[in-house]
Amino acid sequence: MSYSKFSTTLLFYSFIGLISFGQTIPKQYTLDRVVEIAQVQSPNALLAKNHFLKSFWEYRTSEARLLPKLNLDAQLPNIQRQITKQTLGGNDYFFETAQANTSAALSLSKNIGLTGGQVFLSSSLQRIDYLDTALTSFLSNPLTIGYQQSIFTFNPYRWSKKIDPIKYNEAKRKYLEDVEQVSITATIFFFNLLASQIRKKIAEQKWANYDTLYKIAVGRYNLGKIAENDLLQLELQLLRAESEVETANINFEDRMFKLKSYLRLQDDQPIELIPPVEGLDFFEVPIDDAISKATLNNSTSLSFERRLLESDREVNRARRTDRFSATLFAQYGLTQSGEQFGDAYQDPQNQQQFRLGIHIPILDWGLAKGRIKVAESDREIIRTSVEQEQIDFEQNVYLEVMNFKMQHRQIEIAAKADTVAQEGYKVSKQRYMIDRISITDLNVAQNDKDNSQIGFIRALQDYWINYYKLRQLTLFDYKNSREISIDFDKMR
Template sequence: MKGIITFLIPLLFAVNLFAQKPINRLTYDEVLQLAKDQSPQAILAKHRFRAAYWQYRTYVAELRPNLTLTGTIPQFSRSLIRYQNPDGSYTYIEENSNTTSLGLSLSQNIGLTGGQIFVRSNLERTDLLGSDKTTSYMSVPVSIGFSQPLFAMNQLKWSKRIEPIKYEEAKRAFIQSMEAISMEATRLFFDLAMAQQNLETAKLNYSNTDTLYKIAQGRYNIGTIAENELLQMELSFLNAGTALSEAEVDLQLKKIRLKSYLGLNDSYDLEIVLPDSIPSFDLDFNRVLTLAKENNPQILSYQRQLLEADRDVAQARAERGLNANLFATFGLTQRATELKDAYIDPQDQQTVRVGITVPILDWGLGRGKVKMAQSNREVVRTTVDQALTDFEQDVFLKVMQFNRQDDQVQIAKKADLVSQNRYEVTKQRFLIGKIDVLTLNVAQTERDQAKQKYINTLSGFWQYYYQMRRLTLFDLEKNQPITTDFELLLR
């Protein structure tokens, strides 16, 4: 078994050497920037913002004048129609006609009342076909009117309160998603860093155990160590070979995951460089809580949910009782057999219509809808109150956890250095026969664990760092808000 591993490990390195790809070395900052620029998650966040932007633009368009051109070109009809004679009897006559019309309408919604005013102009031409061909025109040079729901809910008024909040929420959610992407990229970056370190450690351990096993064989042959120590060293050598093979596979897996997240599809191999320093600062809970309440999109979401619940109650109440609609127009009209005469001396025309709907017996349907909307509003209020309490507690815990990270990194870094020095001292003492192989294995295990803990602690610091940025949408290190060019996202 030993001979097989001794043969296979160098062969594995030789194969890797011949198959080695060009290396793309990336720093931590470069990985984060790539994640924000081209990762699939960043592209999804961009399109979610674009959807929210166009939804907001749709709302804005509803408040602006709307100019519409309509036409019928042509409308041909050939049929029998019923005609009433002067004596009251009916006869059926053949109609063979072609009608063409063109109209222009300018309308404006009224946000204050929820109604609409409009100005229209229309021209219609009718050609009677057959043996007696005639042409007539009917014009409406101008018609001014308005329509107004009298007791309905003013949808435009509620949209004016809700839609700007939704758009601002979408902008902040995009910035927050960028920080979330940084957090995920950080996790994958340090997963790869751990895999790289584990491979380096596995190579070192394999080389060391190979050397120490050969030394142990020599000592056993001259009778200075017992057979169980030789077997223990052989087992360490075999385990080191297995760990080296597993570390190689794990490294490739972590590379694939990071490259996939970054959207890297090139043929380059990937190698990352650990950051050599971390920012050192402490956070004040009250300041972080204030920034979080001012900037976090979740707070805007709570405000929006309360407004939407109030809107639903108002709509249920409006639909329960009397509904009425007022429609009125005033305009000019004329008819003629010549186009030029259709606009001469027009006559005035007026239309006024009031339609009402009164529920007489609905078996409590309207009242039930109002009660349901009111109950739902209370549920939303209670949920939001609890969520705000949980939000404050979450901020408190995250601030405490972040403030511990700086010390944890320094301790882990010091422990890593101490464990390496201890292993070297233990190794030298083993070489001169002062300690046994079990003590050496313990020192090696503690050295490997200390290195892993340092990388994990470093990863934890940066995870908490971007978690605080995601929570506050504020660069607490540079003391400035986190912003982005939203116009650039729409291109």
């Protein structure tokens, strides 16, 4: 059966179905339109978008950790009235004190990704007001510059600089794959409803056919031309056909609700789907090219690289945790005090601070060694898993390409089978009318005809699902010979 002939048959059934909707004319949707809507407003599309935005802001946060940070800290003011102990001449006395402390500090700091240290620059001013005596004192630190560094310790910034860009690019590709998965899901919902739509029309036509045959059989039975058993068989088929109509209607409503729910369509207008028969493209997809593009474009490849780097990071973390380490702190600045604001900035004195601390684990009963061995074993597990997953991934691409290649022939077979079944039913019906075959033979022909129509729909479904799976794996549109991409800047 040619595709155009099958399309005409389906449109004929759709026209008959319009009557069942009464005065409400159903809104027609093509597969392309359903996929387009799903990619914009389906729950999965919105989830994919927000997962990407989360990854984007995680990446921005990671980058921001290595950018200079400017902070202003202030106390405006801190008032205290209390009794405190003071030592005078070797004796302790309690005195009431009342003072207001006011301070402000402006600091600029930056983490150093290469070393894991931090350099900082600050300027601060403090003021103390003695409330009982009306005296005031100022302390200024006009300029303080310093550096602090952990030595022989784990450096998270160095690893973030390696891993986070890969993770962000992986998120970009994962989003594109998620969009293609939305297309696959929308296609499944589309064809589920389309199959129910066709089954509904088939059930209605089947009931009409058996109703006609039963009325004819009643007349023939009254004339003594057929046995009572044949009449009862037809009546039974008529009752079954009526039951199938009710079941098909319920199934159709259920599938329509699921599609509308996935597309987030709020109106109550019924839907009629247009079978995607016209314009099928059976283009060639070279297997080697598909595997190459999938390896280059798919997020799985970046996932492999990221997981290997993360395993190396954990080994490095284990080797540098609770081992010999040192902490270096150096600071140089200017300071001065005075009873007047200006005095606190006159002839500032320099101040320095240098501190070097060390940590030497002496006895840990093999705790550090065990932690290292666990991390190294985990790394070997990940390496082995990645190697196997890489093989499985390429095999999956190969199978998807082979499945797509055979879809052309599968659709041709399904179309031909439908043609044969349609013609076979016509012949069987004519032969039954002249008592050449039994009602059982007619039922077999009827079922073959019905199943062949659904079989063609399922063949179309397999084609379109394979088409979108191929796009998802390779992130390449072989139909239009172009990379699948979007402007991610517009999503932020």
